[in-house]
Amino acid sequence: MPTLNPRPTDYQIKITPEHEAVRQVARELAKKEIEAKVKEIEKNNSIPPEINKRLAEAGFFGITISEKHGGAGGDALMLALITEEISRVCPACSTILGGTFLVSEPLQTHATEEQKQRYLRPLAKGEKIGAHAMTEPAAGSDVAGIQTSAKPVGDKWTINGRKIFITNGDKADIFLVFARTQPPPSPDKRIQGITALIVEKGTEGFTVGGKINTIGLRGSQPSELIFNDAKVPKENILGHEGEGAYIALETYDRARIGVAAQGVGIAQAAYEQAAAYAANRKAFGNRLLEFQQIQFKLAEMAMNIHAARLLTYWAASLRDQGKEFVEAASMAKVFSTETAEKAALTAMMIHGGYGVSTEVPVERLLRDSQIIKTYEGTNDIQRLTIARKLIKELTG
Ligand SMILES: Cc1cc2nc3c(=O)[nH]c(=O)nc-3n(C[C@H](O)[C@H](O)[C@H](O)COP(=O)(O)OP(=O)(O)OC[C@H]3O[C@@H](n4cnc5c(N)ncnc54)[C@H](O)[C@@H]3O)c2cc1C
Structure with a gap:
């Protein structure tokens, strides 16, 4: 994506009536099936299983998976629209889809036909939930620093190690686990020697540990996973041995x-909450909306x-058109997640004292926004990715 000499055609966003239809379905589902449960989700820190069921019935788990493997054969923009609409009501609920996508997407790209039938199909149908296990206590952004190991023993891989912050860890049936199977060939090739392994829930030696309580996305608290001589069949490798980190990085993009x-x-x-409040709340005989400083805040949010x-x-449309999208995805991630944070803070300010009350749902948005800045590559790491591309373009 050239920044020095961009072309207008680089900015084509292709939206069809199907995209709008999918968005409407997601909006209605969020309104009818989720909205009334958000308070309970926050209070209990748990998402009722009926919500998974509704998301599955709507076909959302398999929206980007081929019809041959139980999905809808849709595109990245459709998934983005679904995620936006669900997150408008309950961002935590959208992580069930996002966490499963982190398994189904690499399966769709790299699995054998047998693996697709066994693992991808039930994920696409929402009959099973997926969890993607890379992060460890001592390695997050630095994927190559993971210490979990997998060793070949007979016709199995024996996995040892610990993973933390794993979304869907407590709900998942199918785990994609990254483990070092070979030492790095050299210090500058640390990314090599990591392998992606499919691990089923209930595998001997594999346990789901405690949940990690995070300030936001309540109901979707990530879990710890423990591998203590956990054995999986040799054929449970996804893609090629030693190339798992590449699969992971491509998935995160x-x-x-x-x-x-x-x-x-x-x-x-x-924005919606702030605008509604400003339109109704009166101060000094005026609605808040009539004060210019409130109008400016709303304009900035918009x-x-x-x-x-x-x-x-x-970014979604670039991917769907088969164009280079990685830099756009990083930009979208940083800008959108920081927009969420700023919008949540502004909405809190507009709500005055009520903004900091836990009885009013606006403070939750600020807590939720903190998490999305961190996962899927922190915003610092995205700025690095963007800067690297810019430097490459500048230096040829
Ligand atoms: C709610 C939640 C859900 C998650 N779900 C999953 C999941 O499903 N699967 C999974 O594998 N992981 C998951 N994660 C982990 C997440 O991806 C990591 O937390 C994230 O990648 C950051 O890693 P870290 O926490 O180890 O921080 P570190 O990598 O230690 O970073 C600490 C700080 O240093 C900065 N930093 C690090 N390296 C650099 C650098 N080179 N240049 C500049 N700044 C740098 C970071 O931006 C950050 O501010 C989840 C995390 C959370 C909070």
Whole structure:
């Protein structure tokens, strides 16, 4: 994506009536099946299983999976629209889809036909939930630093190690686990020697540990996973031995569009709540909406939200057109998640004292926004990715 000499055609966002139809279904589902449960989800820190069921019935788990493997054969923009609409109401609920996508997407790209029938099909149908296990206590951004190992013993791989912060860890049936199977060939090739392994729930030696309580996305608290001589069949390798980190990084590039869409949904919710409050609340005999400083705040929110949405749809659309999308996805992720944070803070300010009350749902948006800035590659790491591309373009 040239920044020095961009062409207008680089900015084509292709939206069809099918995209709008999918968005409407997601909006209605969020309204009818989720909205009334959000308070309970926050209070209990748990998402009722009926919500998974509804998301599955709507076909959302398999929206980007081929029809041959139980999905809808849709595109990245459809998934972004679904994620935005669900996140507008309950960002935590969208993580069930996002966490499963982190398994189904690499399966769709790299699995054998047998693996697709056994693992991808039930994930696409939402009959099974997926969890992607890379992060460890001592390695997050630095994927190559993972210490979990897998050793060949007979016709199995024996896995040892610990993973933390794993979304869907407590709900998943199918785990994609990254483990070092060979030492790095050299210090500058640390990314090599990591292998992706499919691990089923209930595998001997594999346990799901405690949940990690995070300030936001309540109901979707990530879990710890423990592998103590856990054995999986040799054929459970995804792709080629030693190339798992490449599979993971490619997956994050794709999934990042979904995190950007979560940001748009959160920001939109913040705007709607702030605008409604400003239209009704009176101070000094005027509605808040009549004060210019409130109008400016709303105008600022609106500008940022439209820009975040355009960046997100753009990144998705580039991917769907088979064009280079990685830099756009990083930009969309940073801009949208930071727009969500700013919009949530502004909405809190507009709500005055009620903004900091836990009885009013606006403070939740600020807590949720903090998490999306972190996962799928922190925003610092995205800035690095963007800067690397710019430097490459500048230096040829
Ligand atoms: C709610 C939640 C859900 C998650 N779900 C999953 C999941 O499903 N699967 C999974 O594998 N992981 C998951 N994660 C982990 C997440 O991807 C990591 O937390 C994230 O990648 C950051 O890693 P870290 O926490 O180890 O921080 P670190 O990598 O230690 O980073 C700490 C700080 O240093 C900065 N930093 C690090 N390296 C650099 C650098 N080179 N240049 C500049 N700054 C740098 C970071 O931006 C950050 O501010 C989840 C995390 C959370 C909070």
